[in-house]
Amino acid sequence: MRNLLVLSLALNLSLITRVFFDGEKHGLFFSVENQKQRGPSFAADKEAHATQKTLQSLSSSSQEGTEKVINLDHGDPTMYEKYWMMMGERTTVVIPGWYSMSYFSDIKNLCWFLEPEFAKQVIRLHKAVGNAVTEGRHIVVGTGSSQLILAALFALSPKDGSEPMSVVSTAPFYSSYPVMSNYLKSGLYNWAGDARSFNKEGPYIEFVTSPNNPDGFVRHSMVNRTGGILVHDLAYYWPQYTPIPSPADHDLSLFTVSKATGHAGTRIGWALVKDAEVAKKMIKFIELNTIGVSRDSQLRAAKILEVLTNTTEKHGSSDSGESFFEKSYHLMAERWRLLRAAVNNGRMFSLPDFAPGFCHFLQQETQPQPAFAWLKCEDDAVEDCESFLRGHKILTRGGRHFGVSPKYVRISMLDRDINFILFLKRLSKIQS
Amino acid sequence: MRNLLVLSLALNLSLITRVFFDGEKHGLFFSVENQKQRGPSFAADKEAHATQKTLQSLSSSSQEGTEKVINLDHGDPTMYEKYWMMMGERTTVVIPGWYSMSYFSDIKNLCWFLEPEFAKQVIRLHKAVGNAVTEGRHIVVGTGSSQLILAALFALSPKDGSEPMSVVSTAPFYSSYPVMSNYLKSGLYNWAGDARSFNKEGPYIEFVTSPNNPDGFVRHSMVNRTGGILVHDLAYYWPQYTPIPSPADHDLSLFTVSKATGHAGTRIGWALVKDAEVAKKMIKFIELNTIGVSRDSQLRAAKILEVLTNTTEKHGSSDSGESFFEKSYHLMAERWRLLRAAVNNGRMFSLPDFAPGFCHFLQQETQPQPAFAWLKCEDDAVEDCESFLRGHKILTRGGRHFGVSPKYVRISMLDRDINFILFLKRLSKIQS
Numbered sequence: 001m002r003n004l005l006v007l008s009l010a011l012n013l014s015l016i017t018r019v020f021f022d023g024e025k026h027g028l029f030f031s032v033e034n035q036k037q038r039g040p041s042f043a044a045d046k047e048a049h050a051t052q053k054t055l056q057s058l059s060s061s062s063q064e065g066t067e068k069v070i071n072l073d074h075g076d077p078t079m080y081e082k083y084w085m086m087m088g089e090r091t092t093v094v095i096p097g098w099y100s101m102s103y104f105s106d107i108k109n110l111c112w113f114l115e116p117e118f119a120k121q122v123i124r125l126h127k128a129v130g131n132a133v134t135e136g137r138h139i140v141v142g143t144g145s146s147q148l149i150l151a152a153l154f155a156l157s158p159k160d161g162s163e164p165m166s167v168v169s170t171a172p173f174y175s176s177y178p179v180m181s182n183y184l185k186s187g188l189y190n191w192a193g194d195a196r197s198f199n200k201e202g203p204y205i206e207f208v209t210s211p212n213n214p215d216g217f218v219r220h221s222m223v224n225r226t227g228g229i230l231v232h233d234l235a236y237y238w239p240q241y242t243p244i245p246s247p248a249d250h251d252l253s254l255f256t257v258s259k260a261t262g263h264a265g266t267r268i269g270w271a272l273v274k275d276a277e278v279a280k281k282m283i284k285f286i287e288l289n290t291i292g293v294s295r296d297s298q299l300r301a302a303k304i305l306e307v308l309t310n311t312t313e314k315h316g317s318s319d320s321g322e323s324f325f326e327k328s329y330h331l332m333a334e335r336w337r338l339l340r341a342a343v344n345n346g347r348m349f350s351l352p353d354f355a356p357g358f359c360h361f362l363q364q365e366t367q368p369q370p371a372f373a374w375l376k377c378e379d380d381a382v383e384d385c386e387s388f389l390r391g392h393k394i395l396t397r398g399g400r401h402f403g404v405s406p407k408y409v410r411i412s413m414l415d416r417d418i419n420f421i422l423f424l425k426r427l428s429k430i431q432s
Numbered sequence: 433m434r435n436l437l438v439l440s441l442a443l444n445l446s447l448i449t450r451v452f453f454d455g456e457k458h459g460l461f462f463s464v465e466n467q468k469q470r471g472p473s474f475a476a477d478k479e480a481h482a483t484q485k486t487l488q489s490l491s492s493s494s495q496e497g498t499e500k501v502i503n504l505d506h507g508d509p510t511m512y513e514k515y516w517m518m519m520g521e522r523t524t525v526v527i528p529g530w531y532s533m534s535y536f537s538d539i540k541n542l543c544w545f546l547e548p549e550f551a552k553q554v555i556r557l558h559k560a561v562g563n564a565v566t567e568g569r570h571i572v573v574g575t576g577s578s579q580l581i582l583a584a585l586f587a588l589s590p591k592d593g594s595e596p597m598s599v600v601s602t603a604p605f606y607s608s609y610p611v612m613s614n615y616l617k618s619g620l621y622n623w624a625g626d627a628r629s630f631n632k633e634g635p636y637i638e639f640v641t642s643p644n645n646p647d648g649f650v651r652h653s654m655v656n657r658t659g660g661i662l663v664h665d666l667a668y669y670w671p672q673y674t675p676i677p678s679p680a681d682h683d684l685s686l687f688t689v690s691k692a693t694g695h696a697g698t699r700i701g702w703a704l705v706k707d708a709e710v711a712k713k714m715i716k717f718i719e720l721n722t723i724g725v726s727r728d729s730q731l732r733a734a735k736i737l738e739v740l741t742n743t744t745e746k747h748g749s750s751d752s753g754e755s756f757f758e759k760s761y762h763l764m765a766e767r768w769r770l771l772r773a774a775v776n777n778g779r780m781f782s783l784p785d786f787a788p789g790f791c792h793f794l795q796q797e798t799q800p801q802p803a804f805a806w807l808k809c810e811d812d813a814v815e816d817c818e819s820f821l822r823g824h825k826i827l828t829r830g831g832r833h834f835g836v837s838p839k840y841v842r843i844s845m846l847d848r849d850i851n852f853i854l855f856l857k858r859l860s861k862i863q864s
Contacts, residue, residue, distance in 0.1 A: 076535050084530035091529025097736060098516035098523075100697040102508050103690075143575050143699075143722040150721065154616065176720070183720050184586065185619030258535075265532040265727035267575075288608070288615050289582065289721065290575040294729040295697035304529060 070419050070426070071395045075213075075371055077414040080262025083327055084304075091307045093300045100295040110276065111283050113292030114141045121305035122270055125260075126247070128312045129325070129361055131237050133249040137272040138279035141293045142286060145235055145256035145269030149180055149207075150289070152252060152271070155281035156205050156229045157188035166192035166200055169207040170222045172214050172374070172402035174233070175410075177207055194403055195222040203227040210234065211242040214402050214410035215352055216370025218242065235259045235269075236371055240328035243357035243366045252278065257301050259371060261308055261324070262414070268293070268301040329362065332369040335413055335420060339373055342424050346431025350376045373411040385409045392426050502851050502858070503827045507645075507803055509846040512694025515759060516736075523739045525732045532727035542708065543715050545724030546573045553737035554687075554702055558679070560744045561757070561793055563669050565681045569704040570711035573725045574718060577667055577688035577701030581612060581639075582721070584663045584684060584703070587713035588637050589620035598624035598632055601639040602654045603835035604646050604806070606665070607842075609639055610835075626835055627654040634659060641665040643674040646834050646842035647784055648802025650674065667691045667701075668803055672760035675789035675798045684710065689733050691803060693740055693756070694846070700725070700733040761794065764801040767845055767852060771805055774856050778863025782808045805843040817841045824858050 084091060105115045119139045126132040142148035157165040167181045171194040181191035192198055195206055206228050210219035213236065221230055232250040236242065238260050256269035273279040286292065311322045321327075343349045354368040375396070377385035384406040386398030399408035413420070516523060537547045551571045558564040574580035589597040599613045603626040613623035624630055627638055638660050642651035645668065653662055664682040668674065670692050688701035705711040718724065743754045753759075775781045786800040807828070809817035816838040818830030831840035845852070 074535060078534050081530045081533050084528075084533070087529055089528065093527050094524060095527075095732060096516075096521065096524045097519055097739070098513045101513050101516070101695050102510050103506060103696045104508065105697070143726070146720070147722050180720055183717075184616050187617030187619065262533050264535040265537070265724075267722060267724060267726040285615075288578070288612055290579050290699060292697075292699065294575070294699040294726045296729050296732050297726040300527060300728050307529070 067393070068422065069393045069395060070415075070423050072412040072415060072419070072423060073395045073397050075259070075412045075414055077258055077262035077264055077371075078416045079331065079414045079420070080328070081416070083324060084262070087307060087322075091304050093303050095296055095299065100299065103292055105292070105295055105298070110138055110279060111140050113283075113286070113295075114139060115295055115298035115302060118268075118270075118298040118302040118305075121302045121309065122255075125305050125309045125312075128309045129239065129244065130247050131239075131244050131361070132234065132253060132255070132272060133247045134272060137274060138276060140271040140273055140279055140282045140286070141298060142269045142271065143290055143293050144258065144267040145233070145254045145271075146176070146180070147286060147289065147293075148254050148269050148271045148282070149177075149231070149233070151282035151285040152231045152254070152278075153181065153186075153189045153205065154285040155278045156231070156252075157186075158203075159188070161188070164188055164190040166190070166198065166202070166204040167207070168192050168195040168198045168204055168223060169209065170195040170212075170219065172212070172399065172404045172408070173207065174209055174213045175397060175401035178403075198223055203229065205229050205231060208232050209236075211236045211368060211370055214372050214397070214408075215374040216241075216354065216368055216372065217352065218357075218368075239325040239359055239361045239366075240332050240369070241371055242368045243359035244361045245357055246360065251275065257304070261304050263301065263304060266297045266301055268297050325361065329366070329369075332413065333367070336367070336369040338424055339413070339427075342427045342431075343375070345428060348377065348379045348382075348431050349427070350378050369413075371412070371414050373413055375409050375411055377407050377409075383407070392430055394423060394426055499825070500854065501825045501827060502847075502855050504844040504847060504851070504855060505827045505829050507691070507844045507846055509690055509694035509696055509803075510848045511763065511846045511852070512760070513848070515756060516694070519739065519754075523736050525735050527728055527731065532731065535724055537724070537727055537730070542570055542711060543572050545715075545718070545727075546571060547727055547730035547734060550700075550702075550730040550734040550737075553734045553741065557692075557737050557741045557744075560741045561671065561676065562679050563671075563676050563793070564666065564685060564687070564704055565679045566704060569706060570708060572703040572705055572711055572714045572718070573730060574701045574703065575722055575725050576690065576699045577665070577686045577703075578608070578612070579718060579721065579725075580686050580701050580703045580714070581609075581663070581665070583714035583717040584686070585613065585618075585621045585637065586717040587710045588661045588663070588684075589618075590635075591620070593620070596620055596622040598622070598630065598634070598636040599639070600624050600627040600630045600636055600655060601641065602627040602644075602651065604644070604831065604840070605639065605835055606641055606645045607829060607833035630655055635661070637661050637663060639663050639665055641667070643668045643800060643802055646804050646829070646840075647806040648673075648786065648800055648804065649784070650800075671757040671791055671793045671798070672764050672801070673803055674800045675791035676793045677789055678792065683707065689736070693733075693736050695733065695736060698729045698733055700729050757793065761798070761801075764845065765799070768799070768801040770856055771845070771859075774859045774863075775807070777860060780809065780811045780814075780863050781859070782810050801845075803844070803846050805845055807841050807843055809839050809841075815839070824862055826855060826858055 178191040258264035359366040396409035610623040690696035791798040828841035
């Protein structure tokens, strides 16, 4: 591991140097110092000035990187690496070879593979952020929230139904819902399409993704009739992406560290489940699927959530410059400001408009600034926006995957600075 | 994590003290010193003498622990903790907070979520042990071999078949195969029972588990006709459990760290796959199931396999006292000797008899000494051996789960010393 680290540190050194150099050049990146001066009340005219300067610098800069393919198809949250680098050793985990070897984390818990420390930090985090009620809930840990989506489908479908349970979500919906519902041709459940047009009698499962992937809007159930079971996918219900008006209080909510902290490679998600019977069936699914969830990953996730919550509790104090959510909020705000400025420089593209809301966590009115940009090609000559952008070496995910027109694409806003800047450059160049 | 470690170390101290004390008392445990003297050629009369002494000490010892339920239902490999404790910090992993955050481990690899270091150590290990051909194979990493079993079912079933593909294995078969094949009521595959009596026309998937779980015998395909696709589950094909005559050379073989090194909580397995198209489909399954495999766990597993292989390469040298496989082989040999002595003390139980074989790794003839004891209740009055032993506070898994008579039970041989000794005491007491 030490060798690996030395190698990795060497490899990363060049990247870090480049990222920071690039960052200074464009004035795009937060640092502890800058952030303290800025704060949530950063004046609008200063912002406009900075945006203008950055855009000028983008269009006047050299042709550097024009050959590079920018992959913004996946929501790979590498943007957050820099924050955790700045936090130094505080989130470093040390796991001895003889540690956590057993399958079992906590045999007294319904969820026997849940690390008690991870559960503790999940509860602490939700309490600090105020984005979910954890009282009266069973925590079920999963190998990412993907596994929990499948566990929920298994748990909520009757085992002896005469036909598969319908699974719906409002378009544009997360592109994985249809394929996850159908790839095993399960007799328990199958994909029934857009919740708006769903009119079949009988029970169904509705995924309510809020804020929504891909378009970022706040969502509520669309079918909303008897016999429906709701699964709230709250992967993006965090202050950097959307105002937090109140704690979510649903029967079954899903979260994931990938989008909360950026640790996608750790593959850890969690469900808050009201009904013990549903929780038991989800646990059974995970037993049969992977015999529990990596304990190492849970320990690492616990450490990261612990440090994150520590910085969050300092929120508003003199140490607030370290707050993960404040810093990430400002970074997302700056990215969205730059993206909107680039898009508004021409007429080829458009972005959704969001209504601001009061965020009880940040104690101010904030704008939604989603993890994905839901871009529309407004040009009549462009039928397929994904193909069009691919021609400019920008990989995105087209509207058809989300059940809507190919005029739309979903673009990750969470990539490393260097790719985000290249993306803005290309967008500016396309419109110039 | 440091707090966690301090807490854990404190908690474990009492356990370690107890285990080592208990160990010295019964002369059951290896230490680097003892092992060097013993070696594979330990004289048979010395063994018999030691066994006799231990059994005497068991039956004459106090009633300590008679109330404790011993859970030997699962194959939880906690026996190996002590070896990794002895290895000290060599297998400690240190993972900084900013490390391996991306979903992607290696975008150039077919298996984009496979850590290159893990792949490297898998190849090195198989080469050192000589238990599998890795040349011309794609390595697919999974969240334990359970996920790879499901991935193989998905990959090997036609997507447009008129009916589900039959899945078979020879009884007694791994108890999870039927339920894993059926729990999602998949239209792609379903369980078709004992391979011996399978006579349906058309294609099928046969799981060949060798050495077999639960009974420990070496296995070959039983159906063996055209249209069959074999999946070799080689979780136990390691020198501590069975002689290694030659490297396995199959189309699709599965391995797991749980049984190789004892790190069950890490949830890492791997498949060696000949056909790139099959590998691609398995990778697709894991994408849809969990979007890859925890990178933290792969890094930890890589470190453990690296150290393990280092000790293995020293095999035969003056440092061979550290060899994981040698030490584990001797520990299993001692446990099996004690178990057979306890069983042979009466007429209530019997165990399978195995033919010895030449182990090319240990360079000597060795006995199979499986990870599970496949115990039969020979007493006519006992119809259900699982219930009978439960009455004596020993939890096991009954034959019905494995497709055979309830006169049989599967008993884990991999628990901590303290539980294994208690189990022997109870068995002796039942027969006395």
